[in-house]
Amino acid sequence: MIRLILADDHAIIRDGIRALLTEDAGLEITAEANNGQELLDKLATTPCDVVLMDVNMPVMDGFGAMPHLRRDFPDVKVLVLSMLDHPNYVVRMLNAGASGYVLKNADVAEISHAIRTVASGRQYLCTEIGLNLLQQVTASGPIPDTATRKANDLSKRELEVLTLIAEGLTNAEIADKLFTSKRTIETHRQNIIEKTQAKNTAALIKFAVSEGLIE
Known part of the structure; x- marks a missing residue:
């Protein structure tokens, strides 16, 4: 079972992701966070294998959260799920330590595959970004x-x-x-x-x- 924490400041996005991923018996969403700081607080007490995280968030965004994630939770893999497709964002997040980057318009099969890929220790980049x-x-x-x-x-x-x-x-x-x-x-x-x-x-x-x- 792969344990997930969703970090996105839009509740409707989190609800949608939860609804899609709950159909996958191999995934378990253990917590949700509105921003990077809340994500770090949740990780301190919540078991997690993969963080599914947006880039643009209030209080602390994805760029701000990454150094803390790598320092304090090095075993937790980070999969970025964002609408931002500019190469600069992708490269910055990957260089900061994210294991993968998927756009929010990806289908649930690709998101699930991406989660499993990064959870196994490999990297993942969605097709559209790859192109x-x-x-x-x-x-x-x-x-x-x-x-x-x-x-x-x-x-x-x-x-x-x-x-x-x-x-x-x-x-x-x-x-x-x-x-x-x-x-x-x-x-x-x-x-x-x-x-x-x-x-x-x-x-x-x-x-x-x-x-x-x-x-």
């Missing part, structure tokens, strides 16, 4: 080789999934397109990550471009 960062990288120069394995290490189905990830589709959309389950796509995605040694979606997309899978 935005890729555009920044390609605009500034040649794409570095971030993968240690070749495309022929991937199965035909894994190549199909990788191509659709690079096109910006969510796990649910890929599942519908390939007539399979979201859980199967999550498994394929994890296999692709392990084979390519890519740490996040942006690195996967770079790999797809470098191998000529997409233009």
Whole structure:
């Protein structure tokens, strides 16, 4: 069971997230917070594996909370859930110690997958942000080789999934397109990550471009 604390200053957002995630038997929301300071107070007495945290909050925002989280609660993983998609926000939060960044328009399957990914000690970046960062990288120069394995290490189905990830589709959309389950796509995605040694979606997309899978 992965224990979560939600930190967002909008009660309607927290209620919506709670309603969506309660359908997942592997997740448990142990507390909620309106801002970064309240989050730190809750963490002092509440068991938690992953914090699902917004960036813009009153009293103490996500940037202000991160140094305290890393110092006082180093075992707690932080997954940012925000509408802010500018690369500067993403990079700042990741550099501050966040394990992942997901936009609020992501579907529940991707949010659940992101939570499990960061809870296991890996990093996660949602597809839309990965594409935005890729555009920044390609605009500034040649794409570095971030993968240690070749495309022929991937199965035909894994190549199909990788191509659709690079096109910006969510796990649910890929599942519908390939007539399979979201859980199967999550498994394929994890296999692709392990084979390519890519740490996040942006690195996967770079790999797809470098191998000529997409233009």
